Amino acid sequence: MSxxxxxxxxxxIAKKNIASFIKFFSVxxxxxxxxxxxxxxxxxxxxxxxxxxxxxFRLLSLAFPNAVEMSEAIDxxxxxxxxxxxxxxxxxxxxxxxxxxxxSKTGKTGLYNSIDHVVGDKKxxxxxxxxxxxxxxANHAPLNIDGKRIEMTIPIYLFYNFSxxxxxxxxxxxxxxxxxxxxxxxxxxxxxxxxxxxxxxxxWIKKPSFSSLHIAKPFYKIFNLVxxxxxxxxxxxxxxxxxxxxxAGGSLFIQxxxxxxxxxxxxxxxxxxxxxxxxxxxxxRVDTDRGSTRNDDTAGGFNPKYRIVFNDSELDASIAxxxxx
Numbered sequence: 001m002s003x004x005x006x007x008x009x010x011x012x013i014a015k016k017n018i019a020s021f022i023k024f025f026s027v028x029x030x031x032x033x034x035x036x037x038x039x040x041x042x043x044x045x046x047x048x049x050x051x052x053x054x055x056x057f058r059l060l061s062l063a064f065p066n067a068v069e070m071s072e073a074i075d076x077x078x079x080x081x082x083x084x085x086x087x088x089x090x091x092x093x094x095x096x097x098x099x100x101x102x103x104s105k106t107g108k109t110g111l112y113n114s115i116d117h118v119v120g121d122k123k124x125x126x127x128x129x130x131x132x133x134x135x136x137x138a139n140h141a142p143l144n145i146d147g148k149r150i151e152m153t154i155p156i157y158l159f160y161n162f163s164x165x166x167x168x169x170x171x172x173x174x175x176x177x178x179x180x181x182x183x184x185x186x187x188x189x190x191x192x193x194x195x196x197x198x199x200x201x202x203x204w205i206k207k208p209s210f211s212s213l214h215i216a217k218p219f220y221k222i223f224n225l226v227x228x229x230x231x232x233x234x235x236x237x238x239x240x241x242x243x244x245x246x247x248a249g250g251s252l253f254i255q256x257x258x259x260x261x262x263x264x265x266x267x268x269x270x271x272x273x274x275x276x277x278x279x280x281x282x283x284x285r286v287d288t289d290r291g292s293t294r295n296d297d298t299a300g301g302f303n304p305k306y307r308i309v310f311n312d313s314e315l316d317a318s319i320a321x322x323x324x325x
Contacts, residue, residue, distance in 0.1 A: 004181045005031060007073045018060070018067070022220035023182055025056060030184030033162035037105050046102035046114070049160045049185075050081055057308050058275060067312035071272040078305040083158075086309040087222065093147030093309075096222070097138050097302060098189070099130065102160040103210040110163050110210030119301050131199055133301035134190055142265040146272070146307070151230055152251070154237055155190040158219060161210045168211040178218055179229050181212075185219035189237055215322070226313035272307060 008027045012020040029049055036044040054070075061070040085096040104112035120127035138155035159320040162182055163169060169180045188241050192215055193199050210216075217236075225233050235242055242250060 010320045012045045017313045019220045019223040022223050026185035027181040029160055030181040031163050046100050064315055069309040070275045070305045072275055073305050074271040078303045080305045082302055082304040084307040086306045088226055089233055090151055092151040094233050095141055095150045095153045097155045098136050098158050100158045108165045111207050115207055116204045137302040142262045143262050145268045156187045157190050160185045163210055171215050182218050186216040187219045188216040226310050
């Protein structure tokens with residue numbers, strides 16, 4: 001076992017919280033990508049990492065259902081790389097629609113090659129960039145989703161990373177106390193990619209990369225926000241340079257604009273099955289004859305397959321002993 005894996009696993013056992021769980025998962029992800037990319041004939045895709053992460057979330061939801069809830073979309077066309085995260089904050093939840101991407105093996109920068117993916121109906125030529133679909137989904141989120149009060153919505157990209165480039169590693173670790181392996185999973189507010197640098201006026205000017213996207217942060221830091229205030233979330237995710245007063249003003253602005261949204265939108269509330277109990281000993285999907293209750297305007301766009309709700313950050317000791325084993 002490498003020293004960093006042992007270190008973060010020991011931290012996870014000691015702290016027994018979701019943030020340290022995600023930190024350990026991030027380190028393992030970095031090491032898995034390193035292993036695959038240094039082995040002939042092996043490949044490692046973003047969907048593989050996402051499936052690993054979802055399986056760990058399932059273990060959490062089964063072992064500690066009050067802290068973590070997990071649901072699956074009935075819609076057969078839902079995308080396994082599209083996820084909804086709910087983080088309990090203040091008097092409600094932060095809603096984070098999430099799209100996963102992996103850093104490319106080619107080149108030295110770790111380019112997120114698939115980020116320029118387009119979605120939609122190519123026959124009718126109604127297509128759009130995936131980032132626009134993600135942002136639209138976030139912008140139309142209602143005040144209430146399945147009884148959960150939404151205080152703020154933040155569309156994010158979840159990145160899976162590995163780099164062997166010394167310059168990239170040095171530039172990232174120079175401004176953090178975290179080891180580079182912790183950056184195996186990072187995130188960024190997707191809205192920050194719109195502008196003159198990356199995506200503008202419906203076109204990708206250039207694709208972001210692991211080495212260039214210094215605004216991306218370790219994924220585990222999101223889970224330090226469970227149970228915190230909107231101000232804390234604003235400073236961590238939206239503007240880390242904001243003072244408490246500026247963050248408070250920004251949070252009020254978010255609340256004001258959120259209140260202009262509909263109270264309920266059925267696209268976000270129907271068509272989900274809680275994942276609980278043992279899975280059937282079969283490869284056949286359960287309840288496939290129910291059909292989809294998701295509206296057609298989400299088909300081909302951002303269409304999440306799984307929803308994970310984090311109500312508490314603490315895990316009990318029994319979980320920490322067997323999780324990841």
